[in-house]
Amino acid sequence: MNASVILAAIMLISLVIYSLLGGADYGAGFWDLVCSGPRKQGQRDLIAKAIQPVWETNHIWLILLVVLMFSGFAPAFSAISVALAAPVFLILLGIVLRGSSYVFRAYFTGSVRTQLYWGKIFSISSSLTPLFLGIVIGAISIDNVRVNDGISENGFLRAWFHPFPLVVGVLSLSLFAYLSACYLTVETDDPALQNDFRNRALFSGFVSMLVAFATYVFAGNFALEIRNGLSRAPYVWLVEVGAAIAALVAFQALWSRSYPRARIAAAAQVGLIVIGWGLAQYPYLVRPELTIFNSASPPNILVDIEIAVALGAVILIPSLALLLLIFKRDGKAISARVDKTVSEAFTRGELL
Amino acid sequence: MDNLLAARSQMGMSLAFHIIFATIGVSLPLMMTIAEWRWRSTGDPAYLLLAKRWAKGTTILFAVGAVSGTVLSFELGLLWPRFMQYAGAVIGMPFSLEGFAFFTEAIFLGIYLYGWNRVPGWFHLLSGVIVAISGVLSAIFVTLANGWMNTPTGFDMVAGKFANIHPFVAMLNPAGIPEAVHMVLAAYTAAGFATAGIHGWLLLRRGRNRFDEVAIGIALLVGGGAVLVQSVSGDALARMVAARQPMKLASLEGQFQTETGAPLRIGGLPFPDERETKYAIEIPHGLSLLGFHKYNALIKGLDQEPQSDWPNVRIVHICFQIMVGCGSLLSLFALAGGWLAWRKRPLTEHTRFIKALVLVSPLGFVALEAGWMVTELGRQPWIVYHLMRTKDAVTSMPNVTITFTVMTALYVILGVLVVWLLSRHVIAAPETKQIEHPEVLI
Numbered sequence: 001m002n003a004s005v006i007l008a009a010i011m012l013i014s015l016v017i018y019s020l021l022g023g024a025d026y027g028a029g030f031w032d033l034v035c036s037g038p039r040k041q042g043q044r045d046l047i048a049k050a051i052q053p054v055w056e057t058n059h060i061w062l063i064l065l066v067v068l069m070f071s072g073f074a075p076a077f078s079a080i081s082v083a084l085a086a087p088v089f090l091i092l093l094g095i096v097l098r099g100s101s102y103v104f105r106a107y108f109t110g111s112v113r114t115q116l117y118w119g120k121i122f123s124i125s126s127s128l129t130p131l132f133l134g135i136v137i138g139a140i141s142i143d144n145v146r147v148n149d150g151i152s153e154n155g156f157l158r159a160w161f162h163p164f165p166l167v168v169g170v171l172s173l174s175l176f177a178y179l180s181a182c183y184l185t186v187e188t189d190d191p192a193l194q195n196d197f198r199n200r201a202l203f204s205g206f207v208s209m210l211v212a213f214a215t216y217v218f219a220g221n222f223a224l225e226i227r228n229g230l231s232r233a234p235y236v237w238l239v240e241v242g243a244a245i246a247a248l249v250a251f252q253a254l255w256s257r258s259y260p261r262a263r264i265a266a267a268a269q270v271g272l273i274v275i276g277w278g279l280a281q282y283p284y285l286v287r288p289e290l291t292i293f294n295s296a297s298p299p300n301i302l303v304d305i306e307i308a309v310a311l312g313a314v315i316l317i318p319s320l321a322l323l324l325l326i327f328k329r330d331g332k333a334i335s336a337r338v339d340k341t342v343s344e345a346f347t348r349g350e351l352l
Numbered sequence: 353m354d355n356l357l358a359a360r361s362q363m364g365m366s367l368a369f370h371i372i373f374a375t376i377g378v379s380l381p382l383m384m385t386i387a388e389w390r391w392r393s394t395g396d397p398a399y400l401l402l403a404k405r406w407a408k409g410t411t412i413l414f415a416v417g418a419v420s421g422t423v424l425s426f427e428l429g430l431l432w433p434r435f436m437q438y439a440g441a442v443i444g445m446p447f448s449l450e451g452f453a454f455f456t457e458a459i460f461l462g463i464y465l466y467g468w469n470r471v472p473g474w475f476h477l478l479s480g481v482i483v484a485i486s487g488v489l490s491a492i493f494v495t496l497a498n499g500w501m502n503t504p505t506g507f508d509m510v511a512g513k514f515a516n517i518h519p520f521v522a523m524l525n526p527a528g529i530p531e532a533v534h535m536v537l538a539a540y541t542a543a544g545f546a547t548a549g550i551h552g553w554l555l556l557r558r559g560r561n562r563f564d565e566v567a568i569g570i571a572l573l574v575g576g577g578a579v580l581v582q583s584v585s586g587d588a589l590a591r592m593v594a595a596r597q598p599m600k601l602a603s604l605e606g607q608f609q610t611e612t613g614a615p616l617r618i619g620g621l622p623f624p625d626e627r628e629t630k631y632a633i634e635i636p637h638g639l640s641l642l643g644f645h646k647y648n649a650l651i652k653g654l655d656q657e658p659q660s661d662w663p664n665v666r667i668v669h670i671c672f673q674i675m676v677g678c679g680s681l682l683s684l685f686a687l688a689g690g691w692l693a694w695r696k697r698p699l700t701e702h703t704r705f706i707k708a709l710v711l712v713s714p715l716g717f718v719a720l721e722a723g724w725m726v727t728e729l730g731r732q733p734w735i736v737y738h739l740m741r742t743k744d745a746v747t748s749m750p751n752v753t754i755t756f757t758v759m760t761a762l763y764v765i766l767g768v769l770v771v772w773l774l775s776r777h778v779i780a781a782p783e784t785k786q787i788e789h790p791e792v793l794i
């Protein structure tokens with residue numbers, strides 16, 4: 001396989017992981033915004049508990065995506081940075097606002113009113129950022145981004161302010177909200193709270209299906225290439241069918257309150273939708289001019305980057321496995337007791 | 353403000369904040385690990401409390417640093433699309449590796465923070481060590497990329513474009529390693545002295561207490577140790593600059609004429625139009641000695657290049673003097689502190705020493721920012737030294753002034769917030785129950 005294709009695949013995987021982890025964080029912010037009903041505070045607390053400040057590191061997947069793009073496909077990165085400067089800047093604004101307001105809210109110890117105020121900033125910026133992320137995805141899927149010698153031919157607004165990117169923006173937000181609601185059902189043992197987020201998941205899942213349908217219709221008018229891409233090769237169909245099955249499983253699981261299964265199925269559904277987009281976009285990075293072949297760095301660089309990524313993964317994957325092993329296994333009490341004995345021995349100097 | 357100036361200001365502002373967040377984020381893990389190690393070997397609860405506090409500080413700065421780092425990775429393209437288009441392939445490698453270092457740091461920070469009860473003590477300590485090491489690696493990788501902009505290597509120029517690129521050669525460029533070492537030591541110095549100073553001030557206010565004393569001990573060891581090694585690293589860096597970027601050396605020293613046996617100027621103010629640096633204390637042959645370790649070495653002056661290609665000599669020279677001045681003062685202070693400590697009385701008994709510590713403690717950060725101004729402004733008007741001009745790399749997007757203004761306002765708020773959080777969570781006086789019953793901490 002070609003080095004460009006491999007690097008593009010790695011980028012697509014990063015995008016999928018970012019959607020599944022970072023996307024759910026954005027979605028949680030959205031639910032924070034629309035908390036309602038008798039358990040309003042309970043919902044807020046659950047959201048705050050579910051996303052820890054450390055999870056701001058989910059953005060690293062986005063950084064990785066950006067870095068791989070400018071190392072491997074510099075002209076495409078440059079074109080996006082010029083023509084889509086406005087939505088990209090708004091994404092940055094959103095990331096800064098939500099990150100800082102979240103950290104502040106998490107550690108703030110003063111008045112409840114101030115805390116609520118920061119919470120509002122957090123939830124509004126969390127809801128707006130996915131819109132613009134989706135707009136960028138939508139804009140590189142249609143033929144509006146044309147950059148010549150550093151000048152955007154369609155200006156800085158017309159390159160993205162267009163029905164198709166906007167509807168993709170709404171689709172991203174609804175998918176992230178849906179994903180997040182599914183995750184949140186598993187984060188609590190309180191059946192009432194679980195039920196709140198189950199209903200939200202069902203509702204947002206339904207909305208995202210409608211928006212997905214609208215996207216498909218809009219694609220017929222504005223983004224015919226990507227629609228053709230969706231019906232081009234047999235394996236794309238396979239991914240689409242997979243996404244549909246995952247959606248059905250997720251809905252059934254939500255309906256019957258099997259939350260762990262719903263979480264996995266919803267993640268599979270969103271992941272497959274992103275992969276489906278990536279396959280339909282192939283071989284383009286930025287339509288209509290830049291493909292992963294004509295904008296690629298020389299092969300030796302691509303190979304070097306891929307070696308670096310492979311080495312990184314060799315360190316990363318066992319560490320990640322270790323992290324999950326430590327925090328997701330049962331028997332917390334036993335290990336705490338063992339550790340207490342060990343630390344007491346340490347304290348007495350017996351182990352040193 | 354024209355677009356170029358606005359773009360430079362936005363990049364500079366973003367980096368100026370990020371460098372502070374990142375610096376503290378690199379140094380706190382080292383200090384927190386030392387504190388935990390001291391707790392495990394002595395059983396002194398003050399150390400445990402300190403490790404906990406510094407771990408919390410690391411978390412806050414890690415989250416904020418992740419945010420400001422995301423901004424920077426995008427701004428490279430938003431503000432300098434043409435630079436990224438041509439050079440992205442060459443400098444991508446250190447950035448990719450940095451991503452993985454950051455991931456590792458995140459994972460082990462997670463284990464460190466939430467694993468006090470869940471992993472054996474030795475493994476917990478090891479996690480702290482890994483957090484500290486990966487933080488340093490991140491700093492090194494990013495600085496290597498900056499090094500490349502100063503001494504670009506690892507490619508051939510063919511028809512105005514980079515060709516035959518070797519990413520690892522580019523990454524290990526001549527300026528990269530000495531710059532990276534200098535940066536990491538600067539981070540330890542700045543954060544070490546600042547932390548020691550804050551606890552010194554608290555010690556004077558709340559009277560002698562174990563918590564502030566051990567904090568000063570560790571922070572001063574890290575900051576003082578680093579600043580003493582820094583002089584060696586600074587010498588290596590200066591000789592690299594002398595050999596590879598003679599015009600940068602000339603501007604930071606205010607050397608207008610090419611001469612052998614050039615003097616070292618301490619202080620002074622360069623007058624570019626008169627091509628002279630006035631009011632400086634000149635040490636004969638000093639610059640030749642420092643730059644090449646030779647009494648009569650030839651030092652190229654700014655006269656080698658047209659004035660339109662000079663950086664802003666006045667600002668660069670002043671920043672350089674500030675950096676060297678602060679560094680020297682801190683070195684002296686570290687030596688004095690070491691001597692006092694060797695005299696076997698706890699440092700914290702010397703009230704005068706603690707007062708002096710409070711006074712000098714911000715100088716590490718002053719030197720850090722000044723040094724960073726030297727390296728960035730000293731490279732101008734080039735974004736890639738002698739290959740691409742900054743003005744040719746800037747975006748065609750209009751109204752950069754607006755994004756600059758918005759981002760500045762945001763970062764100011766973010767900065768205030770971080771300071772407030774640190775004061776609340778990291779340096780606040782411990783509660784009595786925390787000192788007497790440290791097990792409530794675990």
